[in-house]
Amino acid sequence: MKKLLSLCLLATFLLSGTSVFCQNSNIDLEEKPNIIFIFTDDLGVGDIGVLYQNERKRLGVKSEPWTSTPQLDRMAQEGAILSNHYSAAPVCAPSRASLLTGLSQGHANVRNNQFDKALADNHTMANVLQKAGYNTAAIGKWGLQGDKRWSKDGDAWPGHPNKRGFDYFYGYMRHKDGHEHYPHEGVYRGAKSVYENEREITSGLNKCFTGDLWTAIAKKWITDQVKEDEKPFFMFLAYDTPHAVLELPTQAYPKGGGLNGGVQWIGKEGEMINTASGEVDSYVHDEYARATYDDDRDETTAEVPWPDTYKRYATGVRRIDDGVGDIIQLLKDLDIDDNTMIVFSSDNGPSKESYLPKGYVSYRPDFFNSFGEFDGIKRDVLEGGVRVPLIVRWPKKIKANSVVDMPSISYDWLPTFTDAAGIPGPAIIDGVSLLPSLTGSGKQRESLVYVEYQNNGKTPKYEEFSPKNRNRVRKEMQMIRKGDLIGLRYNIGNVDDDFEIYDIVNDPQQSKDLAQQDEEMQALNGWMKDRVLQIRRPDTSAARPYDSAVVPAVNVKKKKGLLYKSFAGNFPWLPEMVSMKEESTGMVKSINDFKLDKKAGNLLLIEGFIEVPEGGEYVFTLSAKEKALMKIHDATIIDADYNYEANDEISAEILLEKGVHPIKIYVQNSGKAKAPIDLQWQGPNFEKAEISGSVLFH
Known part of the structure; x- marks a missing residue:
């Protein structure tokens, strides 16, 4: 890789002429980590050895069967466990949407069971890192593409990964396809469609078990990046296992791992991967094939074999474990292991769904206690539904055998990744960077854990x-x-x-x-x-039963005027600024009439309080010379940042209680305009007007 390449020049190139100036104008690209986020489907916090199953094994109670995840255990030993980590939602589509956009379920556009709804056209984990100089790929399950239920474009898929910041996509586009793990044969749920970017390529995927297929294509893509490109990479690797139909692989996981072992991409039609042979849906892991347990909790009676359903589930989890170990070995073989951050997690708690034919025992997550020590499963906001496994490994920065107990949530990862790349995240996001806790350096901000x-x-x-x-x-x-x-x-x-x-x-x-x-x-x-x-x-x-409630005011001592901080730097988005060093500070008496210090930078954070004279509905209208974003409390009211056209007028309604409410306005002011924004409001007993300085405080 080239060293000391100007990030400014790199970003300028990526943004096709957009001028980007960074406070740190020279950044060693080798210092920007590669990032891999591995997302499993319906894997419980209790399914991981080091998090729960190893303790079951140590206790040795024969009526409480246990499984093993040796590769994930090793990953935890070499990195960090986040012991209080949450998914943003207890089901896959909203959970994935929040993860990828950095927004809680109070802001994300995909909520409840809105499967196949297009991911919002806004900042995403991928397009932010893309603009920061990363090659990006999404592999595996997507389900956020948009279809005729949600979009006037019908099957045009406005939320296709390629339209949300991913340079490359290989996997299942539709949510329902992820319920079948043999796309070509469709053993139990019918044949499904696998896409490479926008081209359907299922026809040659004979005997390809998706747990292996996604690993193989991930390894190929990573290898190609290292051989062919100088840029760092970001990969979102989303397994559709172990959830839904509990299908088995064709054979044992190939020995070894990395460049020359493990699962390998062959690329030959009918033999795309090296495990596309043998018998479809046949292999039970050796550790579980003859496993028995005390089904009646009576030590005087003989133990019985595990029902096939649970052999299948345990094998599926172990297959993911093998894949993770295979990928880590590849990083070592490519000599990029030291500066690659790899994160492993799940979209929500364990499910009781298995979609197997009649004759199989119905799957229940209480067989292995996949929910760990907690109550609840998928679709609960009890801990068992939203507490998820989180293991992160980055040898260059994260000490081995680390445990982070601070509560955190999946939408914290977008700002964590931008922080690792040396840039602030967008102001709109709800998450915070976890880098201080992971590396032991810097001040850790508190996460907002909300579902x-x-x-x-x-x-x-x-x-x-x-x-x-x-x-x-x-x-x-x-x-x-x-x-x-x-x-x-x-x-x-x-x-x-x-x-x-x-x-x-x-x-x-x-x-x-x-x-x-x-x-x-x-x-x-x-x-x-x-x-x-x-x-x-x-x-x-x-819709929620509390949607029509007024937002409560706060009780604070206050002084006239709003405070501002100014910062230097040009970014492809309005940055959150909290982690940046201010150029100057001061006070403004009017939002629309600025008098700034001569040293003021081109980014402003204006904050304080607005006093609402009467409870009810208020309409705020904003236009900006460049970019702006407005929050009341911690709710984003107006987004004039992403794809914003200068001077466009944006309005938003909000129900406010009478009293004082915190307000934050992020502004880009490169031209040092005297009035870079125009903000007006309308209330229960007054027409649209400029906000008077008499209701602004700090």
């Missing part, structure tokens, strides 16, 4: 679960975490419903509700009710 979701089912009544959580009606649900305490609402009727509050460290099953324990907990309940309204925006496609 909202709707489902008409019930929590299973497994005996491992607390009695209060068995057969629990779900419907509208919310979860928010503050420190060691979890706020939980199920079957929400209206905005006034109380949160249940649990000490998740000492009560992982959420069995003892502390909400009415004392005045402190009652005050926390009130804070949670307010907070969940201050961090989200309603979406008409996923």
